[in-house]
Amino acid sequence: MPEIELTYYGKVENGRMRIANRKQMDADIRCYEGKRISVTIRRVYKRRSDNQNKFLHGAVFPIARTAFYDTGLLLTLEEVKDYFKAKFLQYDLVSEHGEIFEGMVKPTHKLSTTEMEEFIENIRIWCRENLNCEIPLPNEQTSIAFK
Numbered sequence: 406m407p408e409i410e411l412t413y414y415g416k417v418e419n420g421r422m423r424i425a426n427r428k429q430m431d432a433d434i435r436c437y438e439g440k441r442i443s444v445t446i447r448r449v450y451k452r453r454s455d456n457q458n459k460f461l462h463g464a465v466f467p468i469a470r471t472a473f474y475d476t477g478l479l480l481t482l483e484e485v486k487d488y489f490k491a492k493f494l495q496y497d498l499v500s501e502h503g504e505i506f507e508g509m510v511k512p513t514h515k516l517s518t519t520e521m522e523e524f525i526e527n528i529r530i531w532c533r534e535n536l537n538c539e540i541p542l543p544n545e546q547t548s549i550a551f552k
Contacts, residue, residue, distance in 0.1 A: 414449065453513070453521035460543045461513065461521070462486075465528055472538035486513075493527045 411433050415424035424430055434442075462482075470485045480488070490510050498506040516524060532538040 451518050453516045453518055456543070457518065457521045457525070458513070461525060464543075465525055465540055468538065468540050469528065469532050469536070472532055472536035475538075476536065489524075489528050489531075492531070493524055 411430075413424050413426065413430045415422050417423070466482050466485045466489075469489070470480055470482055473480050473485065490513065491508075494511040494513070494516075496509050496511060498509050500506070513521070513524070529540045532540055
């Protein structure tokens, strides 16, 4: 059987898993009879939207890059992204033995829509306070004045 990954969605109710399309899942499990498998359970979140991602990479980072440039810092878009990720998406990981791994950085593709909104807002506030730069909201109309 080719190497495939199967994903089923469900909900936990009264301590039990309720799987949508349970019969299909059971049939797929039977295909692995006698084989070792792994099962992963994780909470499902609504991932950041494509529009949020386009706004982040098409407006927020380029505007911030220009503002950094105006202060004399010549950063690439990737460096701007890395800077803000390190500033606002850092967390500490604690092992089961209590070891702390500091400075882990969450990738933007794993952000929920709410987390992405908070990330963008944190960047907007930081740019306003530190670079004297106003990053518009996604739905704000901007105008270009030609001389």
